Structure formats: structure tokens, C-alpha cells
Amino acid sequence: MSDELDILVIGAGACGLAAAIAAHDAGASVAVIEKQERPGGNSSLSTGSVPAAGSRFQREAGIADEPARMVADLMAIAGGETDDRALVERLAAVSAETVEWLVDTVEAKLSLITAYKHIGHSVPRLHAPVSRRGQDLVDDLVAAAERRGIPIAVGNGARALIVENGIVCGALVEAAGETVEIRAGKTILALNGFAANPDLVRRFCPEIAGAEYFGARGSTGEAVLWGEELGAALANMAAYQGYAAVAYPQGSLLSWTTVEKGGIIVGDDARRFGDESLGYSGYAREVLGRGGRAYAVFDQNIFDIAAAEEEFMELWNYGGLKRGDTAGEIAQPFGLDPQVLAEEIAQRNQAAAGTAPDSHGRRDFGLGLLTPPYYIGRVVPGLFHTQGGLRVDADARVLRPAGAPVPNLFAGGGAAAGISGRAGALGYASGNGLLSAIALGRLAALAAARELGSTP
Numbered sequence: 001m002s003d004e005l006d007i008l009v010i011g012a013g014a015c016g017l018a019a020a021i022a023a024h025d026a027g028a029s030v031a032v033i034e035k036q037e038r039p040g041g042n043s044s045l046s047t048g049s050v051p052a053a054g055s056r057f058q059r060e061a062g063i064a065d066e067p068a069r070m071v072a073d074l075m076a077i078a079g080g081e082t083d084d085r086a087l088v089e090r091l092a093a094v095s096a097e098t099v100e101w102l103v104d105t106v107e108a109k110l111s112l113i114t115a116y117k118h119i120g121h122s123v124p125r126l127h128a129p130v131s132r133r134g135q136d137l138v139d140d141l142v143a144a145a146e147r148r149g150i151p152i153a154v155g156n157g158a159r160a161l162i163v164e165n166g167i168v169c170g171a172l173v174e175a176a177g178e179t180v181e182i183r184a185g186k187t188i189l190a191l192n193g194f195a196a197n198p199d200l201v202r203r204f205c206p207e208i209a210g211a212e213y214f215g216a217r218g219s220t221g222e223a224v225l226w227g228e229e230l231g232a233a234l235a236n237m238a239a240y241q242g243y244a245a246v247a248y249p250q251g252s253l254l255s256w257t258t259v260e261k262g263g264i265i266v267g268d269d270a271r272r273f274g275d276e277s278l279g280y281s282g283y284a285r286e287v288l289g290r291g292g293r294a295y296a297v298f299d300q301n302i303f304d305i306a307a308a309e310e311e312f313m314e315l316w317n318y319g320g321l322k323r324g325d326t327a328g329e330i331a332q333p334f335g336l337d338p339q340v341l342a343e344e345i346a347q348r349n350q351a352a353a354g355t356a357p358d359s360h361g362r363r364d365f366g367l368g369l370l371t372p373p374y375y376i377g378r379v380v381p382g383l384f385h386t387q388g389g390l391r392v393d394a395d396a397r398v399l400r401p402a403g404a405p406v407p408n409l410f411a412g413g414g415a416a417a418g419i420s421g422r423a424g425a426l427g428y429a430s431g432n433g434l435l436s437a438i439a440l441g442r443l444a445a446l447a448a449a450r451e452l453g454s455t456p
């Protein structure tokens with residue numbers, strides 16, 4: 001790897017790979033360093049869903065959408081609270097060109113999801129691999145980087161930034177037991193957030209500190225720590241993405257489609273304990289509040305819809321779900337009270353039929369009544385990733401509290417401030433993570449190349 005790069009990208013997830021591809025295509029010399037033994041990070045564990053407002057794929061599907069609508073949706077789910085509304089507006093504005101760039105230039109195989117619209121979006125706007133596996137998106141990004149000859153050095157963790165007279169000039173990198181200096185004109189932090197660093201989670205997101213982290217191990221928060229040393233501003237630090245239904249003990253996702261389409265979640269006492277339509281992220285805290293032991297209950301009609309998702313069927317095929325013709329039959333494997341569970345299903349059905357109000361205020365019961373056969377799976381809450389990070393400008397330059405950029409330093413994805421509100425998990429709309437990663441990575445690279453005077 002050259003030690004005189006135009007642009008050094010730290011982290012080989014979606015943000016770093018997108019940044020590297022865009023930097024190369026803008027005429028800059030670029031290399032990516034990755035701490036782990038393979039690229040992908042959290043991006044490869046995600047469902048690969050990227051939102052875009054006004055994409056040509058939406059137009060082709062007859063869906064009217066525009067950035068202003070997306071901003072309204074994101075601000076609504078965040079309860080109107082964010083440290084950085086300008087970032088929400090910027091990412092919504094570039095979302096369509098970002099997804100079209102992924103398809104046209106990166107050659108990523110994404111298509112618009114029309115079968116459902118996930119939490120936070122008023123129209124279908126998630127674009128994802130058919131498999132709904134982020135690994136496929138990462139594979140497409142890695143292939144695009146390889147076609148361009150961009151070096152991706154795995155097993156090379158950045159230990160510190162090189163800072164001279166307040167100017168960032170690259171990074172000190174651990175490689176094969178040695179520390180190497182990699183100097184670069186611009187440095188892009190694409191190393192995600194701090195969810196794998198329990199101290200930082202306790203400090204910034206205490207409400208989810210008791211939940212297990214289900215993301216990639218590399219998210220240990222160096223961007224925050226280095227940013228603090230440099231006097232950079234942090235924003236939206238208490239925001240995170242949770243997931244209320246990680247299958248236990250399998251550790252895979254029990255698809256939230258099961259709940260959106262009308263399933264319920266009960267605790268150890270076989271009783272529901274809240275309005276599940278808060279969404280998979282927002283409801284994680286409620287499950288954590290029940291000591292983290294809960295069970296998702298749904299029926300055959302819902303199963304048939306979720307069956308389109310590979311990961312769901314894997315869970316079923318590996319025995320992670322139980323089926324029964326009565327509430328008693330599904331209660332038995334988990335030692336739940338059969339009578340209480342039957343009562344809960346009956347009360348939920350009355351609310352769905354409109355003959356009684358729901359005691360938890362839930363209004364949306366998906367497909368309607370739950371009818372036998374029923375399914376059940378044990379779930380625990382998980383922390384997927386943190387949303388807060390370094391405050392950045394419209395071109396992903398890292399900023400100081402007064403608004404001046406830290407010279408030559410950019411950040412995107414989980415390393416940067418997110419667009420999921422100021423605090424907690426309720427403000428996370430599906431796709432916020434990857435949109436910040438890919439859009440900010442690309443914007444950072446384009447701005448960095450422009451500042452360096454690179455030409456394609």
C-alpha cells in the first residue's frame with residue numbers, strides 16, 4: 001500500500017467501500033484499511049435496505065415520493081427532535097441519486113421493496129438485495145472496488161490519527177504486529193459507531209446498556225474517541241437502533257414482519273406488555289424492561305408471508321419456532337401459562353375485530369384475527385448499532401462545535417451523527433443506517449477529491 005495517498009479510508013463497510021469507489025472514480029488515489037479479517041462490518045449483517053425518495057425505481061412502480069416527504073417522515077418518527085435537521089434534509093435530498101449510483105455505477109443488485117413498507121416510511125422506499133442480505137450488497141461493493149484495483153487491506157486497524165498542527169494527515173495503522181504510518185491528503189472515517197464498546201454505550205446510550213450487542217465486533221467507537229481528542233462536535237449521541245425480536249438462542253432475526261402483520265409479543269407471564277406497533281427498534285427497550293425474556297406469537301397466515309424471507313425460513317428449519325393448534329400447545333415448550341396465553345390471544349382478537357379497545361393502545365393488527373395453527377418463538381432484545389457520532393457538514397466534513405471543519409477529516413455512516421433523532425430507539429426508521437453510510441461516504445469522497453483537485 002502506498003504511503004502517499006490522496007485519500008485514506010478507515011473501515012471497509014458500506015460507507016468505506018462507497019467512499020473508496022467514489023474517490024477512485026473522481027480521480028483520486030485511495031486505499032481502504034480494515035481492522036477485521038474481512039470487509040463488511042455491520043453492513044454485511046444488515047438486510048441491505050437503503051431508502052431513497054423519488055428514485056426511478058419508485059417512479060417505475062408508480063410510487064409518488066420526494067425528499068420533502070422523506071424529511072417529514074424521518075422528523076415525525078424522531079418526534080421532531082434532532083441535533084441536526086440539515087443532515088436529515090441533505091441525506092433525503094441525495095437519497096435517490098445515491099441508490100441510482102449504487103445500481104448504475106457500483107452495479108449493486110438492488111430492487112424496490114413493494115411488499116411492505118417498514119417503520120418510519122409512509123411509502124415504499126427501501127431498495128434492497130432480493131435476498132435481504134446486506135452481505136450481497138457488500139459483495140457488490142467489494143467487487144466494484146476490486147474492478148477498480150482499489151486496495152482493501154484487511155487486518156489493518158487504525159490505532160490513531162496523525163495530526164500535525166491541527167491538520168489530519170493520515171493514520172497510524174497496526175499491521176502484522178507493527179505500527180505503520182499511512183499519510184494521506186484526506187482521511188475518511190468509515191469505522192462505524194460504538195455499540196461494541198460497553199463503556200461508551202453506558203456513557204451515551206445508558207437505556208440499552210443491558211441489551212446484548214448483535215452487530216459486528218469492529219464497532220468499538222474510535223471515531224468518537226479520536227473526535228473528542230481533536231475537539232470535534234458530537235451529535236445525536238443517545239440515539240441507537242435496537243431490535244426487539246432477536247431469536248433466542250439462535251441469535252438470528254425473527255422477522256418483524258411477523259409482528260407488523262399482526263403478531264403479538266408476550267412476557268414470561270404469557271401477557272402482552274405494550275403496543276408492539278412501536279416498531280422493532282422502539283420496542284426493544286420494552287422487551288429489555290421485561291428482563292429480556294419474551295415470546296413472539298403469530299399464526300399461519302403471517303407465517304406464509306414471512307416465509308418469503310430466507311432468514312425466517314432458516315430459523316423455522318432449524319427448529320427456532322414451534323407450531324401448535326391451540327394456545328396450550330405453543331405455551332407448553334416454553335413453560336408459559338396456557339390459559340393466560342389463550343386469554344391474551346382472545347383479547348387481542350377482540351381489539352383487532354374492533355369489539356373492544358386494545359389495553360395497550362395498539363391500532364394496527366395487520367392481517368386481522370389470529371387463527372390456529374399458531375407459531376411461537378422466544379426472543380430477546382438486541383442493540384444493533386449506535387446512531388450518534390461526529391457532527392458533519394453537507395459534504396461529510398467533521399466539524400468543531402463552532403462549525404469550522406477539522407482540516408482534512410471526513411466521516412460517514414455510524415462514525416457520523418445519524419438521522420434517527422436525538423435519543424433512544426424510537427427515532428430509527430428502516431434504512432437510516434445504510435443511507436448515512438453510503439450517501440455520506442460518497443459525498444465525503446467527492447468533496448475530498450474536489451478539494452485535492454483530482455480529475456477523473
Ligand SMILES: Cc1cc2nc3c(=O)[nH]c(=O)nc-3n(C[C@H](O)[C@H](O)[C@H](O)COP(=O)(O)OP(=O)(O)OC[C@H]3O[C@@H](n4cnc5c(N)ncnc54)[C@H](O)[C@@H]3O)c2cc1C
Nearest residue numbers: 011013015035041042043046047158218413414431433434
Ligand atoms: C442485524 C442488523 C441489521 C441491520 N439492518 C439494516 C438495514 O436493513 N438497513 C440499514 O440502513 N441499516 C441496517 N443496520 C444498520 C447498518 O448495518 C449500519 O448502520 C451500517 O452498516 C453502518 O455502515 P458503516 O459502513 O458505517 O459501518 P460498518 O459496516 O460496520 O463498517 C465499519 C468497518 O470499520 C471497521 N473498523 C472499525 N474500527 C476500525 C479501525 N480502528 N481501523 C480500521 N477499521 C475499523 C469495522 O471492522 C467495520 O468493518 C442493521 C444492523 C444490524 C446489526
